[in-house]
Amino acid sequence: MGKAIDFKENVLSVPDDPVIPVIPGDGIGPDIWSAAQPVLDAAVARAYGGKRRIEWLPVAAGETAYNATGELLPQATVDAIRKYRIAIKGPLTTPVGKGFRSVNVQLRRTFDLYACIRPVRHFPCVPSPVKDPDSVDMVVFRENTEDLYAGIEWDKDTPEVKKVMDLIKELTGTELRPDSAIGIKPISETGSKRLVRSAIRYAIAHKRPSVTLVHKGNIMKFTEGGFRRWGYEVAAEEFGDVTITAADVRKNGGVVPDGRIVIQDCITDAMFQQVLLHPADYSVLALPNLNGDYISDALAAQVGGLGMAPGSNIGDGYAIFEATHGTAPDIAGTGKANPGSLILSGALLLDHLGWGEAAELVRAGVTNAVSAKIVTTDLARQMTGATEVSCSAFGKAVCDMM
Ligand code: NAI
Numbered sequence: 001m002g003k004a005i006d007f008k009e010n011v012l013s014v015p016d017d018p019v020i021p022v023i024p025g026d027g028i029g030p031d032i033w034s035a036a037q038p039v040l041d042a043a044v045a046r047a048y049g050g051k052r053r054i055e056w057l058p059v060a061a062g063e064t065a066y067n068a069t070g071e072l073l074p075q076a077t078v079d080a081i082r083k084y085r086i087a088i089k090g091p092l093t094t095p096v097g098k099g100f101r102s103v104n105v106q107l108r109r110t111f112d113l114y115a116c117i118r119p120v121r122h123f124p125c126v127p128s129p130v131k132d133p134d135s136v137d138m139v140v141f142r143e144n145t146e147d148l149y150a151g152i153e154w155d156k157d158t159p160e161v162k163k164v165m166d167l168i169k170e171l172t173g174t175e176l177r178p179d180s181a182i183g184i185k186p187i188s189e190t191g192s193k194r195l196v197r198s199a200i201r202y203a204i205a206h207k208r209p210s211v212t213l214v215h216k217g218n219i220m221k222f223t224e225g226g227f228r229r230w231g232y233e234v235a236a237e238e239f240g241d242v243t244i245t246a247a248d249v250r251k252n253g254g255v256v257p258d259g260r261i262v263i264q265d266c267i268t269d270a271m272f273q274q275v276l277l278h279p280a281d282y283s284v285l286a287l288p289n290l291n292g293d294y295i296s297d298a299l300a301a302q303v304g305g306l307g308m309a310p311g312s313n314i315g316d317g318y319a320i321f322e323a324t325h326g327t328a329p330d331i332a333g334t335g336k337a338n339p340g341s342l343i344l345s346g347a348l349l350l351d352h353l354g355w356g357e358a359a360e361l362v363r364a365g366v367t368n369a370v371s372a373k374i375v376t377t378d379l380a381r382q383m384t385g386a387t388e389v390s391c392s393a394f395g396k397a398v399c400d401m402m
Pocket of ligand 1: 090091092093094104307322323324325326327328329330331336337338339341378
């Protein structure tokens with residue numbers, strides 16, 4: 001029997017045989033999980049010679065769970081994640097229709113997974129729309145709980161929107177168009193600081209050169225401007241001995257003192273240009289929710305699409321790792337799905353456990369398989385001279401080549 005991961009005084013304590021709940025998911029979910037699990041097990045076995053192993057605990061959510069239990073997110077699944085703290089999931093269907101809340105959103109809220117983390121790098125030979133995808137190596141920290149995604153909106157012509165308009169007129173003198181809908185954009189010091197704190201901790205742990213605060217504070221001075229200001233504050237107050245601002249680097253003749261992480265900021269629209277024109281200048285990005293949503297997908301496209309992009313949602317003491325694409329119902333069960341995103345999400349999970357050696361083996365296996373042009377249909381059809389293999393055969397190639 002495996003053991004539960006513990007979390008005390010902000011530190012995870014990981015046994016050598018942790019139990020990790022798995023939601024294989026809907027559509028291609030079971031296909032890609034069947035390919036990914038042997039890869040993760042092989043990497044752990046190879047890295048630690050049998051001293052460590054993961055006990056995967058299958059749990060249900062999404063359409064599969066709904067059909068079996070009438071619930072999209074059964075309580076037993078929530079309880080298992082609460083007990084074991086770290087989970088991995090495939091994509092989930094949100095049935096179309098009123099009254100169905102996204103399971104992904106429910107999981108994020110239930111476990112207060114406030115940072116959506118997406119590393120973006122290019123794997124050799126993966127087709128990309130840009131000239132030099134290899135210079136992209138960024139990790140996006142997107143705030144996951146507030147901003148325009150907090151869900152506070154009023155439709156036009158409702159009594160609520162009328163009240164809000166009256167209040168706005170009273171407070172600011174501004175009269176809005178009477179046929180407006182209104183949404184609220186809350187950005188807090190607490191939410192911003194904990195997100196930037198986790199980005200800086202990541203930069204320290206992974207020896208990254210910089211953290212860039214990406215914001216639209218020139219226009220939204222208190223919300224996005226606040227995000228920027230609180231980001232610099234948390235860097236100075238809590239990490240002053242290991243960080244330096246870009247302004248201080250300039251004062252220092254452009255020299256970054258040894259071991260210091262540069263904290264800089266960039267206006268969001270300029271950032272979209274910068275990641276295309278000068279990607280090598282950026283390493284860890286920290287962003288409010290909406291900007292983070294946009295840039296995560298844009299960056300994934302820059303290195304060849306969501307099929308290979310891993311993701312994670314992290315809170316204090318809880319984390320869920322996930323494939324970033326959907327359930328691809330058009331190819332479910334055909335063996336055509338690319339399991340790359342879930343396999344690489346598994347590598348992030350291994351990193352999170354502190355099992356970096358195994359994580360590196362997984363990434364090496366993927367890099368070697370893709371460099372040898374052994375790929376699934378989605379990539380094969382964009383490459384010349386590729387060997388097209390099934391979902392499970394790609395997993396096997398990754399195991400063989402790690
Ligand atoms: P999708 O990502 O499932 O599919 C878009 C296109 O990409 C399709 O042509 C599909 O075949 C292809 N594709 C996606 N993943 C692939 C993979 N691993 N290998 C090869 N080809 C792949 O997006 P769509 O069609 O918008 O959504 C389908 C369902 O997935 C919906 O129910 C949606 O709610 C759900 N979804 C779930 C997500 C999650 O659980 N994180 C994220 C996005 C969508």
